[in-house]
Amino acid sequence: MLGIFSIVTTEILPIGLLTSIGSSFTISDGTAGLMMTMPGFLAALSAPLVTVATGRVDRRLMLGAFTVLLALANFLAAAASSYWLVLVSRVMVGVTIGGFWSIGAGLAGRLVPAGSVARATSVIFAAVPLGSVVGLPLGTLIGDLAGWRTAFLVMGVFTVGVLVLLLLVVPPLPAARTTRLHVLGGMFRSVNTRFALGTTFLIVLAHFGTYTYVAPFLERVTHVGSGSITVFLLGYGVAGIAGNFLGGVAVARRPRATFAVAAAMIAGATLLLPVLGRWEPGAVALLIVWGVGYGAVPVCSQTWFAKASPDSPEASSVLFTASFQATFSTAALLGGVVVDRSSPSTVMTMGGAAALLMVLVVWVHHMGKVSWPEPG
Numbered sequence: 001m002l003g004i005f006s007i008v009t010t011e012i013l014p015i016g017l018l019t020s021i022g023s024s025f026t027i028s029d030g031t032a033g034l035m036m037t038m039p040g041f042l043a044a045l046s047a048p049l050v051t052v053a054t055g056r057v058d059r060r061l062m063l064g065a066f067t068v069l070l071a072l073a074n075f076l077a078a079a080a081s082s083y084w085l086v087l088v089s090r091v092m093v094g095v096t097i098g099g100f101w102s103i104g105a106g107l108a109g110r111l112v113p114a115g116s117v118a119r120a121t122s123v124i125f126a127a128v129p130l131g132s133v134v135g136l137p138l139g140t141l142i143g144d145l146a147g148w149r150t151a152f153l154v155m156g157v158f159t160v161g162v163l164v165l166l167l168l169v170v171p172p173l174p175a176a177r178t179t180r181l182h183v184l185g186g187m188f189r190s191v192n193t194r195f196a197l198g199t200t201f202l203i204v205l206a207h208f209g210t211y212t213y214v215a216p217f218l219e220r221v222t223h224v225g226s227g228s229i230t231v232f233l234l235g236y237g238v239a240g241i242a243g244n245f246l247g248g249v250a251v252a253r254r255p256r257a258t259f260a261v262a263a264a265m266i267a268g269a270t271l272l273l274p275v276l277g278r279w280e281p282g283a284v285a286l287l288i289v290w291g292v293g294y295g296a297v298p299v300c301s302q303t304w305f306a307k308a309s310p311d312s313p314e315a316s317s318v319l320f321t322a323s324f325q326a327t328f329s330t331a332a333l334l335g336g337v338v339v340d341r342s343s344p345s346t347v348m349t350m351g352g353a354a355a356l357l358m359v360l361v362v363w364v365h366h367m368g369k370v371s372w373p374e375p376g
Contacts, residue, residue: 003067003166004104004127006159007097009135010074011039013155016140016233017148018215024148025083028340035090036212037336040329042094043101047322050099059103059173060166066100067163074156078149094325101321110173122248125299129244129291133237137230144230187319192308192372195365200301200320201327202358203263207294209331209338210270210351214287217273217344222283235284236291243295251296251303259300260362263355265293271352274345298324307372 014021014035022032054062073092080086108120135155143151187193218224218232243262250258269290276282305320331351338347 239291247296
């Protein structure tokens with residue numbers, strides 16, 4: 001959980017520092033958004049390649065190697081003299097995401113008894129909203145007080161601490177079942193895998209196409225100061241933690257309904273932000289709704305992939321990571337194009353439409369009476 005917390009915080013840290021980093025290198029918000037695009041595309045590529053290439057290596061050792069790479073990426077960003085070096089550091093982050101997530105997201109079954117796997121998975125995925133509630137606001141605050149470089153430096157030091165704990169606490173994890181490319185390819189023949197890919201694509205497109213540019217929205221539309229943005233993001237993150245655990249409990253019993261409700265909450269929040277988000281109380285309320293909805297998304301998506309291929313947990317995690325990160329990058333890139341040519345409000349509206357379409361896909365899965373396979 002701490003490893004994924006470090007990754008998530010590093011990955012989304014530019015969201016809170018977007019304008020200050022852009023000003024430092026004299027680039028637009030859309031160009032600065034490449035910091036969000038680069039890691040996702042690299043993660044999507046590295047997830048299957050790295051997992052397959054290291055399939056016989058102890059998983060704890062691999063988690064440690066990726067944590068070292070993450071620490072170096074943060075230190076490089078802190079010392080970068082030009083924007084291209086920042087992008088190089090984000091490439092390193094992308095490789096880390098692809099490898100660490102693919103291995104770590106499905107490890108709960110090897111660390112706890114079978115009856116506790118669902119709860120342990122929720123704990124691991126609690127790192128996602130914790131990155132929003134603790135990592136991003138704290139990083140933004142450090143950036144406001146001491147500069148954005150200091151924020152990356154602090155994350156680098158924290159990641160080194162996580163590495164030490166990981167090597168001391170996590171037991172050896174010899175490779176149990178090697179993931180091969182043909183196994184990944186075969187999963188695409190499953191209708192449930194295709195539905196998992198479709199729902200994940202739409203909801204991640206909706207979320208990251210909008211949330212990447214929430215700071216510019218709050219500055220230009222809600223007219224809040226940079227210090228207040230930290231408070232707004234904190235409220236979003238607290239709601240995300242609640243959504244993660246609520247979603248983790250509900251998705252085990254009702255995977256379709258839980259995923260659909262989460263998407264509907266994101267749709268409602270993003271579609272209403274251009275209207276009600278002009279006032280601070282409205283923006284705060286909608287960010288809380290948004291946080292609860294998105295908090296449930298990672299555990300819901302991972303659950304759909306796991307249920308589609310119950311006998312291949314690591315392969316399921318690879319597909320989950322690759323699809324999630326590829327869409328994450330695409331969303332940030334498209335959002336950057338829209339925000340540069342239009343406005344943050346237009347980005348919110350388009351994201352809301354994608355979230356509504358995802359609800360429709362879940363409804364099709366339900367009406368088609370598509371069933372998940374039983375574990376072999």
